[in-house]
Amino acid sequence: MTRVIIKRIGVFVCHCGSNIKATVDTAAVVDAIQSDASVVHAAEYPYFCAEGGQQSIINAVHAHALDAVVVCACSPRMHEATFRKAATRAGLNPYFVEIANIREQNSWVHKNKEAATQKAVQLARAAIAKVKRAVPLFPGESAVTKRALVIGGGIAGIQSALDIAEAGFEVVLVERTPSIGGKMAQLDKTFPTLDCAACILTPKMVEAATHEHIVLHTYTEVEKVAGYVGNFSVTLRKRARNVDMQKCTGCGDCYAACPVKRIPNEFECGLSNRAAIYVPFAQAVPNVPVIDRERCAYFRSGKCGRCAEVCQPGAVNFTQEDEILTIECGIIVVATGYQLLSPDMFGELSYHDSADVITSLELERFMNAAGPTGGKLLRPSDKQVPRRVTFVQCVGSRDTTRGKPYCSKICCMYTAKHAIAIKEKYPDSDVEIFYIDVRTPGKNFDEFYRRAVEAYGVRYIKGQIGKVVTTGDKLHLQAVDMLEGRRYNTTTDLLVLATAIEPARGAKTLAQMLNTATDTNGFFSEAHPKLRPVESATAGVFLSGACHGPKDIPETVAQASAAAAKAIGVLVKPKLVTNPCIAQVNETQCNGCTICNAVCPYLALSRDGERGCTTVNAALCQGCGGCAAACPSGAVDLLGFSHAQIHAEVDALCLQPTTHANAAPIKHTNNAHGGTTDD
Amino acid sequence: MTTVMIERCMTCGRCSAACPVAFAMDVPPHFWAVRVRQGEGESLARAEAIWSCLACFCCAARCPRGVRPVELAEQARSVTLRKENHTATFADETVLQIISKKSGKAIPQQLIVAAMRKKRA
Ligand SMILES: Cc1cc2nc3c(=O)[nH]c(=O)nc-3n(C[C@H](O)[C@H](O)[C@H](O)COP(=O)(O)OP(=O)(O)OC[C@H]3O[C@@H](n4cnc5c(N)ncnc54)[C@H](O)[C@@H]3O)c2cc1C
Ligand code: SF4
Ligand code: SF4
Ligand code: SF4
Ligand code: SF4
Numbered sequence: 001m002t003r004v005i006i007k008r009i010g011v012f013v014c015h016c017g018s019n020i021k022a023t024v025d026t027a028a029v030v031d032a033i034q035s036d037a038s039v040v041h042a043a044e045y046p047y048f049c050a051e052g053g054q055q056s057i058i059n060a061v062h063a064h065a066l067d068a069v070v071v072c073a074c075s076p077r078m079h080e081a082t083f084r085k086a087a088t089r090a091g092l093n094p095y096f097v098e099i100a101n102i103r104e105q106n107s108w109v110h111k112n113k114e115a116a117t118q119k120a121v122q123l124a125r126a127a128i129a130k131v132k133r134a135v136p137l138f139p140g141e142s143a144v145t146k147r148a149l150v151i152g153g154g155i156a157g158i159q160s161a162l163d164i165a166e167a168g169f170e171v172v173l174v175e176r177t178p179s180i181g182g183k184m185a186q187l188d189k190t191f192p193t194l195d196c197a198a199c200i201l202t203p204k205m206v207e208a209a210t211h212e213h214i215v216l217h218t219y220t221e222v223e224k225v226a227g228y229v230g231n232f233s234v235t236l237r238k239r240a241r242n243v244d245m246q247k248c249t250g251c252g253d254c255y256a257a258c259p260v261k262r263i264p265n266e267f268e269c270g271l272s273n274r275a276a277i278y279v280p281f282a283q284a285v286p287n288v289p290v291i292d293r294e295r296c297a298y299f300r301s302g303k304c305g306r307c308a309e310v311c312q313p314g315a316v317n318f319t320q321e322d323e324i325l326t327i328e329c330g331i332i333v334v335a336t337g338y339q340l341l342s343p344d345m346f347g348e349l350s351y352h353d354s355a356d357v358i359t360s361l362e363l364e365r366f367m368n369a370a371g372p373t374g375g376k377l378l379r380p381s382d383k384q385v386p387r388r389v390t391f392v393q394c395v396g397s398r399d400t401t402r403g404k405p406y407c408s409k410i411c412c413m414y415t416a417k418h419a420i421a422i423k424e425k426y427p428d429s430d431v432e433i434f435y436i437d438v439r440t441p442g443k444n445f446d447e448f449y450r451r452a453v454e455a456y457g458v459r460y461i462k463g464q465i466g467k468v469v470t471t472g473d474k475l476h477l478q479a480v481d482m483l484e485g486r487r488y489n490t491t492t493d494l495l496v497l498a499t500a501i502e503p504a505r506g507a508k509t510l511a512q513m514l515n516t517a518t519d520t521n522g523f524f525s526e527a528h529p530k531l532r533p534v535e536s537a538t539a540g541v542f543l544s545g546a547c548h549g550p551k552d553i554p555e556t557v558a559q560a561s562a563a564a565a566k567a568i569g570v571l572v573k574p575k576l577v578t579n580p581c582i583a584q585v586n587e588t589q590c591n592g593c594t595i596c597n598a599v600c601p602y603l604a605l606s607r608d609g610e611r612g613c614t615t616v617n618a619a620l621c622q623g624c625g626g627c628a629a630a631c632p633s634g635a636v637d638l639l640g641f642s643h644a645q646i647h648a649e650v651d652a653l654c655l656q657p658t659t660h661a662n663a664a665p666i667k668h669t670n671n672a673h674g675g676t677t678d679d
Numbered sequence: 680m681t682t683v684m685i686e687r688c689m690t691c692g693r694c695s696a697a698c699p700v701a702f703a704m705d706v707p708p709h710f711w712a713v714r715v716r717q718g719e720g721e722s723l724a725r726a727e728a729i730w731s732c733l734a735c736f737c738c739a740a741r742c743p744r745g746v747r748p749v750e751l752a753e754q755a756r757s758v759t760l761r762k763e764n765h766t767a768t769f770a771d772e773t774v775l776q777i778i779s780k781k782s783g784k785a786i787p788q789q790l791i792v793a794a795m796r797k798k799r800a
Contacts, residue, residue: 348697348741398689399743436691466696466741480695482709487695487702 010041010066014048014073023107025117032121054086061090068096068131074103093136100127129652130645137580144230145330154182156545156560157335163564165213175218179284188368191417192448205285225513229540230576238323242291247315250287254307269362272372331567335544341396341500350468355380357495386493388430396500404500409550411498416452423456432459501550534563581640582621589635596627687744688712694738704728708748724755
């Protein structure tokens with residue numbers, strides 16, 4: 001390792017407008033740190049991140065022959081990259097830049113100016129101590145596998161897959177149910193334009209299935225994820241359909257012949273039945289049935305095989321087994337969507353006690369021409385058209401005791417949509433909606449809601465339902481009308497619950513496999529809520545659609561395309577620049593105990609049997625530093641955060657500052673680089 | 680002063696929808712937390728509603744935000760009783776509480792409240 005003597009440090013104290021200056025006496029900081037002999041230049045400036053600020057740093061590097069730079073400013077997450085680039089332009093190694101965070105960790109959290117100023121000086125001294133022991137680091141390169149994996153085949157996954165494929169990259173689209181389409185395939189019409197969901201979705205489903213760059217794996221789940229951005233290796237389990245995809249013509253003879261018929265159809269929310277061999281819905285893509293092994297008479301008792309008998313092309317294959325596939329890909333898009341919260345916790349609404357209490361998604365199926373009633377809204381109990389339909393919003397949303405603390409965002413809009421659709425179909429019906437607040441921000445959304453009220457005469461009642469009792473063919477509702485400030489007891493024929501949205505089953509397990517975070521509600525977390533909304537915190541993993549939080553279709557599609565654009569940004573790169581701040585093993589100190597190997601979450605460490613010590617796979621190491629902390633002999637150092645550097649920082653912070661605060665720190669033996677200068 | 684999390688109320692109305700006697704109340708429970716929050720606890724104490732409350736806890740069980748309107752009624756009752764110079768208040772040892780201590784059995788809330796109402800009448 002090159003030995004660099006850092007003797008001439010420039011310190012730049014940023015005001016960040018008034019963000020720092022209002023709480024820190026920046027001039028006093030500039031004064032104080034000049035007591036360090038290595039600080040040959042110190043300056044303050046309103047915004048060092050601005051063009052002029054950066055230029056002043058570059059000029060100072062030249063004018064004072066600086067060999068390292070300390071910027072006292074905001075968090076390194078904000079502008080470390082900015083100042084490293086400026087240093088490079090000035091001819092320095094970019095790792096000769098240290099940031100002292102005097103904003104997030106100081107001015108924003110303190111009120112006492114004197115104490116905050118003192119703390120800023122301490123933080124600056126720590127950064128100076130650290131940069132003195134810096135060594136030049138050079139980023140490496142890694143190859144990019146030019147293939148994307150998209151997990152989840154709802155509208156989000158389909159859109160992301162199509163966009164990436166259109167850019168010319170290969171896409172593997174994985175969906176765990178037998179067909180792509182997701183929840184949108186279950187919907188009837190869609191707000192705010194009321195176009196039919198199938199009419200706009202089906203062409204996209206077909207396009208995804210037939211695109212030359214897209215490989216579709218339905219009835220498939222992710223089992224394992226290894227690797228890192230540019231070089232993921234993902235293991236998939238393609239469940240046995242027991243129908244040969246190549247031979248099947250989609251004629252449907254098999255499910256007509258299947259004697260096991262009374263299985264609730266998941267796609268129809270259990271409102272109609274399917275056979276043991278089935279396609280979930282008529283427009284399914286691919287249009288190839290699967291055998292539900294748990295229900296199939298042949299799999300249960302060895303007797304039957306009716307489907308195989310009637311299948312002309314001989315596609316039914318009872319011996320087919322699950323396939324394990326390994327996909328090499330450069331990026332991963334997560335598009336696993338959502339599911340609806342079960343109304344189980346809300347016993348007072350009688351969902352389980354009355355057939356005429358249904359969820360909004362069930363209503364979508366009743367209203368859908370392809371649904372169980374051919375698009376007629378018939379009460380489940382007596383198959384009559386209800387004269388009055390009542391909706392209740394926020395079931396399980398905004399509920400910190402029995403439900404979800406957040407607003408599910410789309411239910412106000414789809415409830416207004418349902419009300420309009422019912423009024424359109426049955427103008428004589430009476431539609432009533434219980435709400436807490438009506439939340440309809442969005443392009444043309446509030447107008448849509450007002451149309452329900454003004455043009456269709458839908459009655460909105462501010463209040464909730466406390467109890468539902470069935471007598472005869474009526475549902476009795478004990479409710480409140482809050483604007484009137486009084487109890488409102490009424491009857492209805494059909495009650496529809498707008499239940500909360502929650503992350504899809506298995507989202508957490510998938511997040512763990514991907515080594516990425518979910519929020520307190522189990523939705524996938526974005527890297528930054530404002531500036532990086534479609535990236536996860538894990539490089540190369542992008543978020544698309546409702547897996548990230550409740551979203552309607554326009555927002556889902558916008559995010560899906562944004563995720564695709566970000567993904568393409570990685571895939572087009574010939575090489576990826578790798579972070580040089582990775583682990584380094586001092587082989588003379590390492591005794592090969594392998595404690596660090598077990599700690600590494602990226603499996604980047606292994607023991608070299610011949611040399612009897614641990615070696616680092618530079619491509620896998622993400623620089624988390626777990627190994628450096630774990631090693632009992634101090635043999636592992638994290639480049640850019642060496643033990644020598646961190647000890648120097650701690651000394652600068654904890655030892656009483658003297659005129660030469662950091663001139664004589666305690667000697668540490670495990671200095672892997674020998675890169676220190678002044679001790 | 681109250682230990683009820685009045686600031687959490689989002690005036691959804693579920694308490695009043697659930698309450699078995701809200702139909703007979705001059706001020707139904709969904710107003711209670713708001714009244715106290717707006718510094719109008721006095722007017723709640725004067726409302727007839729606090730004496731109709733059965734202390735059945737339906738409102739507390741159904742509230743999506745963990746507000747317990749029932750406890751506001753209890754507190755209002757106890758304040759009123761104290762003001763009216765009843766020696767035994769809700770917080771103090773009532774005859775019933777003494778019985779409860781002696782018998783070693785907890786007294787159901789409803790019984791205590793019923794006793795309060797009798798005492799006031
Ligand atoms: C009743 C109702 C009415 C609605 N009406 C409208 C409307 O009118 N207009 C509108 O804009 N929006 C509407 N929406 C919202 C709309 O459904 C969503 O915006 C949209 O479906 C989100 O798409 P998605 O692809 O993110 O999620 P999803 O549609 O949930 O798709 C996710 C897919 O991923 C699959 N998956 C999940 N986990 C895995 C895994 N681990 N591995 C592989 N695959 C997995 C799922 O099987 C599913 O196919 C409505 C929603 C509801 C509930
Ligand atoms: S498996 Fe055979 S019978 Fe069934 S849809 Fe396919 S071709 Fe037709
Ligand atoms: S969108 Fe409307 S109905 Fe849905 S949770 Fe939010 S406020 Fe309630
Ligand atoms: S405790 Fe009182 S206010 Fe609450 S539901 Fe029962 S009677 Fe109504
Ligand atoms: S149920 Fe709770 S949140 Fe709703 S109005 Fe009553 S006290 Fe307020």
